[in-house]
Amino acid sequence: MSKLKELSYQELDNRCKLEALPFKNTSQLETYEGIIGQERASKAMEFGLKMKMRGYNIYMSGPTGTGKTSFARQILSETAANQKIPDDWCYIYNFSQPNQPLAINLPAGTGKQFQHDMEEFTKIIKQEIVNAFDNDQYEKEKSEIMDEYEDKKDELLDKLSKDAEEHGFKVNTGSSGIYFLPIIEGRTISEEEFSTLDDETKDEINQKTNILQQETLDIIRKLKNNDKETEKKVSEWENKIALLALGVHIDDLKEKYIKFEVIQKYLEEVQKDILDNLDDFKEEEVSEEQQQLLIPWMQKPETAVTKYKVNVLVDNSALKGAPVILDSNPTYSNLIGKIEYENEFGSVSTDYTKIKPGLFHVANGGYLILQAKDVLSNPQAYEAINRVLKTKKIMIENMKDQTGIVAVTAIKPQPIPVDLKVILVGSTTIYELLYEYEEDFRKLFKVKVDFDEEMDRNDENILKLAQFISGFCKKEKTLHFDKSGVAKVVEYASGLVEDKNKLSTRFNEIVEILCEACMWAEDDGAKLVKAKHVQQAISEKAYRCDRLDKKLLEMLNEGTIMVDTEGSEIGQINGLTVMDMGDYSFGKPSRITASTYIGESGIVNVEREVDLSGTSHSKGVLILSGYIGQKYAQEFPLSLTASLCFEQMYGGVDGDSASSAELYAILSSLAEVPIKQSIAVTGSVNQKGEIQPVGGVRYKIEGFFELCKLRGLTGEQGVIIPCQNVKNLVLKDEVIDAVKKKLFHIYPVETIDQGIEILTGKKAGEKGKNEEYKSDTINYLVSEKLRRFAATVSSAGGNKKIKR
Structure with missing residues (x-):
């Protein structure tokens, strides 16, 4: 029988050679910036971020713990820092269609300023209009107009009275209108006396009454015209007064926002609305204390200036570049925003100021990172992402459509155009299921960033792993690792993938050992984490789980x-x-x-x-x-x-x-x-x-x-x-x-x-x-x-x- 091969212990040796490590301990190393052992994934990510065409959203696929989310957050933050800060988005009142608020975009920081300016404007204008109408000059001019109105009215009524006397009648005016009383033998007669007159006299009186009624109709028409003319004069005078108080402030705002056509148009509509509703401004404002004393149905739901508020949906004033949003709770309403409702004494109501932003609004112009598992576990979340990416618009639906709540006032906000890149992070299994069974997925997520769970065990990657350990120690402010400690971690990383020529990229598992090794080293009173401490961490972790073994x-x-x-x-x-x-x-x-x-x-x-x-x-x-x-x-x-x-x-x-x-x-x-x-x-x-x-x-x-x-x-x-x-x-x-x-x-x-x-x-x-x-x-x-x-x-x- 020929001698068969048996493995020698040298062939089984997996130990990392200490002499190959160019440092004494990890405190001498710089932190490695970037992802380790994922060249393919890095290139795919770089491509996905450069590609700006529709549908090139990114799915990051691979085993849990390979650093997908951390890598996404890091590279996106670096990329976004050099990009343009996106516009603010605001909702304003729509004067032509009040139930459809208008969406406007303004340069970053301008939305917040515009909101503040409108708040100041409404405070000032409310008081100035009240003051403008609360003075002797206004009352004098108004009295003159009303006196002229009364003179014309008296003149018309006098003429009617004279004509009535010529025809044998006396004119009476009251709240019910104008009516005539016949005069016989120098005195007016009652209805009972009229009924005792002979028919000839009655016919004569009725004929005269018909003539006077025609003349009365003409007088009444002239009185109404006089009312309208007087009302118009009063209104014109009041508008003139209001414009004196309002115009300078409106003009100041127009001048400040002269570059924004949409604001120019909006301010013109505000001015017109104020002039059309001066009575609301002339009323004495009710204080909060007085408002609370009123019974519910007498309380005013909103003030005259509520419609002039600006709802800043997205404020990008604090951004230094494009936004990078990472969220772990992508519910339907968290994604597309929502409309809040108030329920007071059984009455449900809302308005455009209660529109709240979603993740798509906040990430608009940048990047949104979501966990695929979280998206799929939330009803309608994936459908919301699909719809937004396909239509390139964010449409906030009324709450009643989603929850069955019936609102007294239903509003439909104007859709907001969206330009962002969605990054889904998940397992290979989820990717394959979505690619196979979800038709739109392959059209919308065309870039697959595939993470490997292993990398080559070479000097370059071993050094990167050591730099990673150095970064961990500095971040956590814990003990550094000496050569032997790093070597033992390298051996452990090979053990995770069961390959002498490879290292694991499941850094979350490596970090667990780093944490525990640091603890054992501190417990041992050591100044550096050594191989024995790493081995103790590995053994203790196994001991906690090996009961069945x-x-x-x-x-x-x-x-x-x-x-x-x-x-x-x-x-x-x-x-x-x-x-x-x-x-x-x-x-x-x-x-x-x-x-x-x-x-x-x-x-x-x-x-x-x-x-x-x-x-x-x-x-x-x-x-x-x-x-x-x-x-x-x-x-x-x-x-x-x-x-x-x-x-x-x-x-x-x-x-x-x-x-x-x-x-x-x-x-x-x-x-x-x-x-x-x-x-x-x-x-x-x-x-x-x-x-x-x-x-x-x-x-x-x-x-x-x-x-x-x-x-x-x-x-x-x-x-x-x-x-x-x-x-x-x-x-x-x-x-x-x-x-x-x-x-x-x-x-x-x-x-x-x-x-x-x-x-x-x-x-x-x-x-x-x-x-x-x-x-x-x-x-x-x-x-x-x-x-x-x-x-x-x-x-x-x-x-x-x-x-x-």
Whole structure:
């Protein structure tokens, strides 16, 4: 038997060389600015930010903890700092359509100033108009107009009275109007006396009455015209007075905001509205104390100047560039804004001053960062984002449309145009689901920034990691790390991705170890964080989570779960499994047994028969039939039944990493050659007998090692792994030390033949010139057994004897 390769401890060494680190401790390093190990993501982000066309919003995809959100916030802040500050946005009263407030944009800071100016204007104008009408000159001029009105009125009524006397009537005027009383024999008669007159006299009186009524109608028409003319004169005079008080202030505002046509038009409408509603200004203003004393229905809901207020929706006066908004609660109303309502004494009302901004308003002209999970967990949030990005407008809907509240006054604010870039941060799974099932997603989020969970382990990235640690220490104002501490963190980062040539980019997990290592160093009274403190942090973190691991190890050691680590058995092998508890993963050996006998059922997967086998495991078992048939049954039919079982496995099994171990057990059973129980096996196999790489090799090796160590290392124990998994051997120091002392062995194999030789101590065997396997080899014994099975089945069926 040719000597098979065994890994040396040098090949397993994962330690970071201290002499390769160009510093004594991290206090000597500058903080690294930027994202580490994400060149592809950085370039994609740079492209997404440069592309200004519609639809090029960004989805940041990748595992949790790789720094997606921090990177987005950092690079967007840098980019936004050099961009133009967006305009303020305000809502003002719409005099032509009061229920549709107007949206206006003004340069940053101008909105707040305009709001203040209008507040001052309304305060001043209210008082000045009151003062203008509260003086002798106004009263004198008004009295003259009213006197003229009264003179004309008296003149008309006198004429009517004279005409009535000429026709024998007396005129009476009252609140009910003008009426006539007949005069007979020098005196007016009553209605009762009129009824006693003869018909001729009555007819004569009625005829005169009709003539007077026509003249009265003409007089009344002239009186009404006189009223209108007088009212017009009073109004013109009052407007003239009001303009004297109002005009200078309006002109000052127009001059100040001369560049803004929309404000010019608005101020003209304000002036017209004030003149049209002077009575509201002339009334004595009710104080807040007096207002509270009034009964509810007598209280004034708003003052005359409420409509002249400016609602500054977005104030960008404090910005130094474009806005960068990060939010974790993207509800529908938080995104698009809302209209607040007041409920006073059962009456619900609102107005344009109660319009509140949403995230889109605040981020308009800049960037909005949202977590994809948060968006999808809030009803209508994703639809709101879709609508805004498609229409490029923010439309604030009335609250009653969303909540069912019926408002007394419903308003529909003018939509605000939007120009911003939305950055969604989420997992790859969410991205794939949205891309596949949400039609608009691929049109609106055309830039994918894909974060990797690992980076190359080279000198450049190791130095960047050290600079990251330095930045952490400075930010948290904690102890710095010496060379050994940094080296141990590098080794831990390799362990997270189970690859000696890679480092993890899941910096949140690295930061956890940094925090805990600092605590242990401080507890130790050290001035720097050293390797022992980092290792203590790693060990303590594992200890808090490994209860089930230790419980199963105890059950294995005492034999409750039966696994042998010494001796040899036919058709029995130790497979290796990984259990993932979420925050902790560990490996454990599991006994796999195979029973073979004559039949035509092929390989029977006991787990599949009782619905405990996953699809991947079932596939792996089916592949074994292909391998056995292809290798041994080319000249005779395969008449085999093989029963495979994971002993004492009741929770189900999945994955094909045990398929090679299952095949070894079948071959052992067929060849009737025992397998060493001191060697455990992991690895997938294909139909050609080639060993394929699997996951979790590190945990599987360490799990079997723990059991062997507990029972006592004999020097015969070890693990067979796929040769492709050598790079994944980021093992604990004690495992490497055991390999160094020849107390534990790790065998990388490429084929089933290599593995079976290690497990049985016998050659696998190759075919000679006669196409037969050499005698007393595993393959020969298996082939002979299968030939006998086939001959027996053939004989029982009355067929010809199987030819050798």
